[in-house]
Amino acid sequence: xxxxxxxxxxxxxISQTENIKSVFTEQLLNSMSGYTGSDLPVFIVGMMxxxxxxxxxxxxxHDEIWGMGEDSVFNVNxxxxxxxxxxxxxxxxxxELYGVITKHSDYVNKRMxxxxxxxxxxxxxx
Numbered sequence: 001x002x003x004x005x006x007x008x009x010x011x012x013x014i015s016q017t018e019n020i021k022s023v024f025t026e027q028l029l030n031s032m033s034g035y036t037g038s039d040l041p042v043f044i045v046g047m048m049x050x051x052x053x054x055x056x057x058x059x060x061x062h063d064e065i066w067g068m069g070e071d072s073v074f075n076v077n078x079x080x081x082x083x084x085x086x087x088x089x090x091x092x093x094x095x096e097l098y099g100v101i102t103k104h105s106d107y108v109n110k111r112m113x114x115x116x117x118x119x120x121x122x123x124x125x126x
Contacts, residue, residue, distance in 0.1 A: 041112050043074060066116055073111040077104070 044059075046052030053070065060067030074081075081104050088097040 041109060066119060068112065068115065073108050073115065077108070 044052045044056050046055075056067045056069070059065045084100045084104065085097070088100040091097075
């Protein structure tokens with residue numbers, strides 16, 4: 001990449017880093033030390049070559065975590081999710097945006113849970 005086509009702002013990066021550090025304080029992390037887990041899904045989202053596949057592969061190696069791979073319910077419906085979100089944002093109504101997010105997250109959660117149950121049942125038979 002030529003320097004002219006890449007607009008890097010060192011001071012903006014420092015400011016963003018400081019903002020992140022101000023949220024994830026030692027006090028916050030210590031308050032989470034007793035966390036015992038959740039059955040809620042975790043979505044790993046990333047651009048190409050960002051390491052998201054590597055992260056998913058590493059997490060999937062844990063016997064209590066199931067990685068769905070990149071051909072998931074989320075990816076298959078991404079265009080529809082995006083279009084609905086754009087419409088809701090353009091409406092300017094927070095309640096509409098909340099409804100779209102809730103509808104799609106409930107759908108993804110339901111479908112992923114169904115896939116996880118199928119996976120679990122097939123794994124138990126082996």
